[in-house]
Amino acid sequence: MNPKSQRSAKTTPTADDAGLVRPLTTVDVVIFTVLEGALQVLLVQRPQSADEPFPGRWALPGGYVDVARDTTLLACARRKLKEKTGVTSPYLEQLGSWGGRDRDPRGWSATHVYFALVPAEDVRLVKGGNAADVTWIPVDVTLGRRDMAFDHADLLAAAVSRLRGKVEYTSLPAYLLPEPFTLPQLQRTYEVILGRSVDKSGFRTRTLAADFLDEVGIVEGDSNRSAVAYRMRDRDAVVTFPRTFSPRTSKECSATS
């Protein structure tokens, strides 16, 4: 399908419906994994050419919506994820959208941000079209250095915050492991993301009570003693636990207006 053939009559620039200028529309994807005991995020390096904004800086994978190829925003996010990682059916959730006059030097732009969880083992990194570098970077490192392109440091911070928040009461970390996995492996994934240790007994009780894992045999895990292997019963259903993992101090939380 030719991109220029579609409803070209309706896309005049300034005299467009009600005489409005259309903002740029992009999709960015925050792709998480757990690798080497750390929560990591996939970043791409912006091209070095001086015409491009933020040359050489690290950015989230993403780009313009292609109205000829992408039927929906979600499809666009899936396409971009596939292009960079080869992964086709990850956990993929919308984070939100960011838009404004000043976030992109090329003009008023709005980006739709998704976040994905993938097992590191499923990924084969694909170098970008313009020879851009693509790598995993621990989130602790990136959140420290604030030299990312655009407002991507904000987007990443929001994604990490959402992930950490949801991990307290959902089964999300299971999407970061290759199946089958053992309960100790899953527990370690929780601990890596939350940055604190979790009681083993309570973890097992809650996880098994939630009844979203199927036993698939015994596997000689990362230790001396072998462990029971599990697989998610339904990869399309995220489990929400009735309570949080550790109530602790968290009481207030900012927001709004």
Place this chain on the structure above:
Amino acid sequence: MNPKSQRSAKTTPTADDAGLVRPLTTVDVVIFTVLEGALQVLLVQRPQSADEPFPGRWALPGGYVDVARDTTLLACARRKLKEKTGVTSPYLEQLGSWGGRDRDPRGWSATHVYFALVPAEDVRLVKGGNAADVTWIPVDVTLGRRDMAFDHADLLAAAVSRLRGKVEYTSLPAYLLPEPFTLPQLQRTYEVILGRSVDKSGFRTRTLAADFLDEVGIVEGDSNRSAVAYRMRDRDAVVTFPRTFSPRTSKECSATS
């Protein structure tokens, strides 16, 4: 400021950056209130003219982003809220974005959806520019009849779902009442939104323990006996309770992929 004056050189329609067509960009606002014992949402009637999509149908207030007036998406949402209700500082939170080829007959479009909570007493309904009708409609009514414009029935359903979910463990209903309010009034607001009764003792304990309300005297409420009046200590801080209001059956929850 003239809308057509800004960066017109960068807005060529089809040969735009990388030769891509820009999608339409809109913002829609789901404005909730509690009125006459029911959760209600503000809807506007689409103009009757046959050139407009969905003539005469009910829609969420919203419209195109105006790159000349709106510096951010949030500012755009605030503007649209103000235009319809006169309210300037409500609770306002982003719900997400919906975009795709087929959701608007005028072309590939993406909408950024916000939801707002306002006390009914603060609102003076403002008729739209093209004489469109503006009214409160109970959400139970609108969720039943599925004849809304665009995909707005989906957006509304998502907003209601998000609101009901968050009400279980946050102080959001306080934003629906005019200040000062009494605890029984606040409890009734929770009950209206959740559609079930809440234990009075537990409600008071939790609410006061969260320590986000300031006493501001005694008021002769809606009943025989007068009650203590409260005001939110900080309207910019949403309080998250450590636990949900009634654990009940909710265990699983769909999502993803």
Place this chain on the structure above:
DNA sequence: TAAATAGTGTCTCTCAGACATTATGAG
């Protein structure tokens, strides 16, 4: 048999849910 980790059992203390009781103002 020693070391390491998988997996289970037990105790306690907090707290939500339910329900009963008291307090206060209107008519």
Place this chain on the structure above:
DNA sequence: CTCATAATGTCTGAGAGACACTATTTA
């Protein structure tokens, strides 16, 4: 005095958190 509702008190069962203990495999 009666009624309606605000506000507080009491009891109980479920469950999280902490920690001790048992089980199983490798070396």
